[in-house]
Amino acid sequence: MTEKKKIAWVTDSTAYITQELAEHPDVYILPLNIMFEDESFEDGVDLTTDILYNKIRKQKVVPKTSQPSVGKFAELYEKLKTDYDHAVAVHISSKLSGTYESSVNGKNMAEFEAEVVDSKCMSYAITTLINKGMEMAEAGSDYKEIADELRQEASNxxxxxxxxxxxxxxxxxxxxxxxxxxxxxxxxxxxxxxxxxxxxxxxxxxxxxxxxxxxxxxxxxxxxxxxxxxxxxxxxxxxxxxxxxxxxxxxxxxxxxxxxxxxxxxxxxxxxxxxxxxxxxxxxxxx
CATH class of the missing domain: 3.30.1180.10 (Hypothetical Protein Tm841; Chain: A;domain 3)
Structure with a gap:
């Protein structure tokens, strides 16, 4: 039986996904949804910013956004359970999206030991926190220590x-x-x-x-x-x-x-x- 890896890193599509994160085998990104009147897309999966801007210009309609469902998160955490001991998830501010809450409920449903961190921000601020977490993991910190440090770091x-x-x-x-x-x-x-x-x-x-x-x-x-x-x-x-x-x-x-x-x-x-x-x-x- 292959040994489990220690920590999986989970985030959402509001983060700035650098090439390093995109190619990292332990990073998992759940996309938010973008809904126009007649169709729905997954951010970064089947919708690029170019397509988005074109649609807004042409349709003169501002689409709506919604967080990934609790079910999507539960499914991901269930999958991670087989390969990892723990996960650290860093998400868009809980005051700006329900993504953080979906992630917490999803890991509870999957009964997986994950720490979910509210970045209190979005975009590259999330990226910075994940990079910091990875450095700490390299240095031997455990997932709870990492999450506590990232929560402190978010206010900086x-x-x-x-x-x-x-x-x-x-x-x-x-x-x-x-x-x-x-x-x-x-x-x-x-x-x-x-x-x-x-x-x-x-x-x-x-x-x-x-x-x-x-x-x-x-x-x-x-x-x-x-x-x-x-x-x-x-x-x-x-x-x-x-x-x-x-x-x-x-x-x-x-x-x-x-x-x-x-x-x-x-x-x-x-x-x-x-x-x-x-x-x-x-x-x-x-x-």
Whole structure:
């Protein structure tokens, strides 16, 4: 009989899946669902962001998203039981999606020893936590220790987002009608963030133009950089690679040695944030 591997890593399609994670034999990704009026897709499986943006442009309809079902998670954990001792799952903030809850209920149904971690965020912040967990596993930490550390680590994340579409964000129920009206009437470019103490979206600042908003985000990064050790900054975008590259150059002009990764937001995030979204994410480690 083959010996079981120690830890499986579970996440969802709101995470930024690097090539390393995509090719890793112990990483399992459950996709969220994206529903248009006439058809349903699985994020990253049968729907790319290109197809998504095209459909939204043509149909002028914002699709809905839903978490993977408890049954899907139970099925996955049941399968993992045969090959692994434990699992560590890291998911999108429980305040933004029911995915975390589905994962918890799924592992309980499968009666599998898994620790489910609320990232209090999404996108590359999840990736950072999984990478940290894997390093800890390599160093010999057990799955409970890893999960406890990742829960602590989640609050060290800092993120700022310039939405590509105020309208989509509003239609997805992520902002009040008043905020939407003010933003669209006054042509304000709001900087939003996910507050990692609550895991919820909040309006961080109203800025008059995209140029000023980008400048402000770099300022916020510099403030954090002075107080913390920041090993990497992730610039995430919604079909806006040229602007992501411009932002990278601007950041490097201020902080020359910083490691900067550019990546694209997943389809699920793009449904709410919209094409043209630009975000910066980093992890603060106290000096």
């Amino acid at each position: 994340n800092e993120n700022y987002i310039l939405l590509g579409s105020l309208e989509q964000f509003y239609k997805g129920g992520r902002m009040s009608g008043t905020q939407y009206l003010l933003g669209s009437m006054l042509q304000i470019k709001p900087i939003i963030r996910i507050d990692t103490s609550t895991g919820e979206f909040e309006l961080f600042e109203r800025v008059r133009s995209e140029k000023k908003a980008v400048k402000r985000m770099i300022e916020l990064l510099k403030n954090s950089y002075e107080k913390n050790i920041i090993s990497q900054v992730q610039i995430m975008h919604g079909n806006l690679e040229h602007k992501a590259n411009e932002l990278k150059e601007k950041v490097l002009a201020e902080i020359p040695d910083l490691d900067i990764v550019i990546g694209e937001i997943s389809s699920t995030i793009a449904v709410h944030a919209g094409e043209g979204t630009l975000a910066m994410i980093w992890n603060n480690k106290k000096r």
